[in-house]
Amino acid sequence: MRFLHKFFLLTIIMLAARQSVCHGQVFAQYAGGVFNAQGAQAFAESYLYINGSGLFAKEEQGKLRNSIHVAVKITKDSSIVTARKYNLIGPVFTRATDAPGFIDQQRYALAEGDYAIELNISDNYTLRKKVITIRDSIHLHFPKNELVFSSLQPIESYSKAPVTGPLTKSGVDLIPLISNFYPEKISQLAFYTELYHAASQLGNDQNLLFVYYLETAEKVKLNSFGGFKKQKAAAVNPLLSRIDISTLGSGNYNLVVEVRNAENELKLQQHLPFQRENKKMEIASWQAQREKEADARYFGRVQNVDTLRMFVESLWPIADNIEKDRIINQSVKKDPELMKKFLVDFWERRAADTTDPVKLWGKYYQEVQKVMVNFKCGKQKGYYTDRGRVFLQYGAPSVRSVQQNEENTFPYEVWLYYRATDQSNGQYFSNRRFVFVNKMLGDDCFQLIHSDMRGEINNPRWQFEVSRRNNNGLANPDNNVPAGTEFNQMNEIYSSPR
Secondary structure, eight states, X not given: OXXXXXXEEEEOOOOOXXXXXXXXXXXXXXXXXXXXXXXXXXXXXXXXXXXXXXXXXXXXXXXXXXXXXXXXXXXXXXXXXXXXXXXXXXXXXXXXXXXXXXXXXXEEEOOSEEEEEEEEEEETTOSSOOEEEEEEEEEEOOOTTSOEEOOOEEEEEEEEOSSOOTTEETTEEEEEOOOXXXXXXXXXXXXXXXXXXXXHHHOTTOEEEEEEEEEETTOOEEEEEEEEEEEEOOSEEEEEEEEEOTTOOSEEEEEEEEEEXXXXXXXXXXXXXXXXOOHHHHHHXXXXXXXXXXXXXXXXXXXXXXHHHHHHHTTGGGOOHHHHHHHHHHHHHOOHHHHHHHHHHHHXXXXXXXXXXXXXXXXXXXXXXXXHHHSOBTTBOGGGSHHHHHHHHHOSOSEEEEEXXXXXXXXXXXXXXXXXXXXXXOOEEEXXXXXXXXXXXXTTEEEEEEEOSTTSOOOTTTHHHHBSSOOTTTTXXXXXXXXXXXXXXXXXXXXXXX
């Protein structure tokens, strides 16, 4: 009995009775588990959940209450080992439609071995007794020369135990979850298990690691759902933990718990199958997949390798360092499928959950086309030139001052940004300037020579770069006015571009 779940339904014929309210059904959920107290005394547990709305209800002082009778018999080789009979009284309620469910947990100390358990359940408040019978097997085997797990027990809730009671394990009161179905309203998967004989098998006080995670029914590990806990090996090592499943979509899964030694070698593993229903995440996942397919279809329609390469390379101004490495690799390999995948991944990361990746790319590509026309340099594409790169990385300047014919200077431009956003990292800046100069008069090639933007080239004496063939005064570190430019407006334009 390694924590098994069974569900039973008993239909009862309703008879007229003044003191009773009947809904005509008994619905019972059953589960069982096996443990080894202090690593020495084996015991089995049975867990029952009774749906109160299916029971007859008896009126007591203006309140309603229901009750069931449970008869338990545990046998070994057809001989009765233990038997128990008891009544369960449900909590009071005021309306028949509000009858609450209630839980019962029983513990049976047994010698190690194989047993059969039978539970007979009936409604105490019906005039015609009908019995629902539950049968299960119990396997109690905890060899002392092996690492052994107890049952892996799902938990509805837990709290520190003020006193030891029937729900207490390792100083904590555990309310069992008697179902392997997790509806949308449940956001946590809590569980409890015990590891036995770790001290003798791994070495007393040696490090051990509990690793727990979720996997699909097809054994695919879900890395986003899980965790680990370190402990020192002892006779009994309990594990109480939980996994956030609020973002876990509908489907069939396994909870997996592993034990690893100090060398991270897998020593033992156990599984608990469960079912999840989460329509919100199902819809979100479907929508995300649909959008991803739309992105893939958009870039998938592009078959020309040179076009794909241009799409990839044009992202250079807004890419981070890792992405820049990938852009170089994609450009060198010229693999169409790799380039398409890079484009899809890049824009999905940029879009996150805020916008459509294809629309985001379309907006950016409009800017790429602008720099391709306005900022090219000979055969060099616009997005690789200094002006094109700055334009794409920080956006269009608030003020762009173009100086073509100042005395004794090369053509130069001063760009002023009242507010700029670095698209490669999302940082914001205010009042930043860029100075570009064209020393190759045959082409429209402007080089960035100075900026006060963080991470950009900074040259406080940029005026000497603009000055044509005149370095007079460069030796004086306090001089920023090259000879022959005394009547020029370089500094005024830099301070207040127009």
